[in-house]
Amino acid sequence: MSRIVVVGAGVGGLATAARLAATGHEVTLFERAETVGGKLGRHSRDTPAGTFHFDTGPSLLTLPQVFTDLFLDTGAKLDEYLDLVPLDPIVRHHFPGYGGGAATVLDSCAEPGAFAARIGAVFGPEAEADWERFWRRAGRIWHAAWRDILRSSVDSPLDLARLAWRLGDLAAIRPGQSLRGLGRSHLRDPRLRMLLDRYATYTGADPRRAPAALAAVPYAELAFGGWYLRGGLGGLADALLSRCLDLGVVVQTGTTVTGINAAGGRVHGVRLAGATAPVPADVVVANVDALTVYRDLLPRPDRLAGLADRSLAGFVLLLGVRGASGLAHHNVFFPTDYDAEFDAVFGDAGRGVPARPAADPTVFVTVADDPAVRPAGHESWFVLVNAARQGRSLTSIDWRRPGLAEAYADRILDVLAARGVDVRDRLLFREIRTPADLATATGTPGGAIYGTAGGMLRPANRGPVPGLFLVGGSTHPGGGLPMVTLSAQIVAARIGAA
Incomplete structure (x- = not known):
């Protein structure tokens, strides 16, 4: 012992x-x-209407078997401690109009065939066929990662060489290809490419530089489901x-x-x-x-x-909202120009271009349909946008600068209103959490959400x-x-x- x-x-x-x-x-x-x-993290806010509760960190649980194994291995059962609720949709994606077309909405789900059918119904049969082809590739990546990487020690890049004899795995993972490159080689519809790009942010990365192997992330979410506690x-x-x-x-x-x-x-x-x-x-x-x-x-x-090189932080609003919004549990509102967001958030130290708040960011909104987290007739909103880390370098932002956080909070609410979700006249309150706040609360350098x-x-x-x-x-x-x-x-x- x-x-x-x-x-x-x-x-x-x-x-x-x-x-x-x-x-x-x-x-x-x-x-x-x-x-x-x-x-x-968690946060509560008391109001005359009642108490609002917020998850200030993760809002989605995936791969529930991992947690089942943890509790079993320590002598307990998961369902004795946690009440997990499957989500459908897992995420509701709101895409801007392209080429003069109307905005579109796509709901993801944990049944691969059903999700492909939803893609076909919204984007057409060619997009459905593209996604099915991508899905087969993502499955190969996932199974190789699960078998050899995710449950094993990787002490150095040389450890990954043990995959070299599995030529099929190398053909699927394609070391050197980016997630953006993988999307462009499989998906013709720009909205599906945008959906795939988003999963790079799950690891704090830029999809233009993140490895194609991150296709395992959407596979895990969409094959095994997303859950709320x-x-x-x-x-x-x-x-x-x-x-x-x-x-x-x-x-x-x-x-x-x-x-x-x-x-x-x-x-x-x-x-x-x-x-x-x-x-x-x-x-x-x-x-x-x-x-x-x-x-x-x-x-x-x-x-x-x-370390602390190129990893995302997040800018958060906690909103107490009157009335019902009709939103799903998880919602993503995409911008017209996704690359402009990453250019802003990461900056370009090589060219002397500083990081800055994205003017037209992707906005993530979580609204739990759970009476335990909000007063009757109200909703607790967790709003997140990708942001540069706290700091004073070209690739970071000093979020403590007077007036910056409040001005950016206003901007995010304006962006939501422009995308058809205007809650500015229904707010009981708003609270702001910047990367500087996360750094202080958790000791995470720069407030990097997924580690530096x-x-x-x-x-x-x-x-x-x-x-x-x-x-x-x-x-x-x-x-x-x-x-x-x-x-x-x-x-x-x-x-x-x-």
């Missing part, structure tokens, strides 16, 4: 702690915030905390880890703010951003290359010194609830095998 310290009580840290405690290890978990959950996805953090406590994990919130002790070339423990003596440990699992680990907790300049690494290949789960492991969205296999939970499974297995 090892003494293990987990740094950070996000989903990755909680899931790792539960798995390790279930196998007999002595686990202590330190969290800098007063509550657990990390980016799986009744009462809000923040309840997942409560369930994982309950498992940890039942298994004997010591959880200390409001406790900041300031360093990892690794004198002599291996981990010995961690240092806490305000403590006079370090906490001893045989193993340390860091559920904080890899940039924070290698810049602050265990300085390793050689590990910083590529971005893209497909993330920092390894095994650290550079024996006894150190990394878990969470900034590490392999990536961001999003199922990937973070799989990273916990990988780390727990490696510790168990040591």
Whole structure:
């Protein structure tokens, strides 16, 4: 039995702690915030009409089997803790008109044949045939990734070479091709290309630079379904905390880890703010951003290359809305020029073009049809647009600049109104969350939603010194609830095998 310290009580840290405690290890978990959950945040607002509740992080759960396995492996059943509701549509896509045509709406669903038929009904038979051809390709990518990558350690790019003998996998994944290139080679309708491009943002990446292998992301969502957790996805953090406590994990919130002790070339423990003596440990699992680990907790300049380079943050509005909107649970309102949005958000340091708020952004709106999260006769809206990270460089924005956040909030509401969803005269309140706010609340550098690494290949789960492991969205296999939970499974297995 090892003494293990987990740094950070996000989903990755909680899931790792539960798995390790279930196998007999002595686990202590330190969290800098007063509550657990990390980016799986929650917020409530009391009004005379009643209380509004918001998920301020993920709003969609995919790959439910990953969570079923987590609870079973730690001695429980998923449905004893979580009430999952399947969504149809998973996402309602609102596309602008092209060539003088009318705007169109496409609802995604978890039955591949039914979704293809919906595409045919909205965009025509050629688009349906294109999507079916793309879907076969995405399935090949998904199965190769699931078999060899997503549940296995990838400590370096060389580890991916084990796929080289499977020529069919290489033909499907096509290393070097972008997700944008994959879309253009399979999909003629610009709206389907736009739909595919959006999935690059799930990993914090620009679709023009993201690898084609990210086609596995829409495949996972559309093949296995999207789910809502009744009462809000923040309840997942409560369930994982309950498992940890039942298994004997010591959880200390409001406790900041300031360093990892690794004198002599291996981990010995961690240092806490305000403590006079370090906490001893045989193993340390860091559920904080890899940039924070290698810049602050265990300085390793050689590990910083590529981190905080090109990864998305988000600008958020929390709205209390009177009346019913008729929107789906998840809605995406696309702009006419998607590339202009990415040009704005990422900037171009090479040409000296700074990042800036996108003037006509894609707008994501989540409206849960759940009486538990809003007063009768009202709706709780979570509104998200892609945004540059908090900072003062050419590829970031200082969101703390006076007046900027309020002005951009006005702009987003105007954009929604222009796209046919005007709630400006039905607002009880609005609250703003910028990338600077997320950085402060979760300790995520720059407020990067999916970790500072971005893209497909993330920092390894095994650290550079024996006894150190990394878990969470900034590490392999990536961001999003199922990937973070799989990273916990990988780390727990490696510790168990040591």
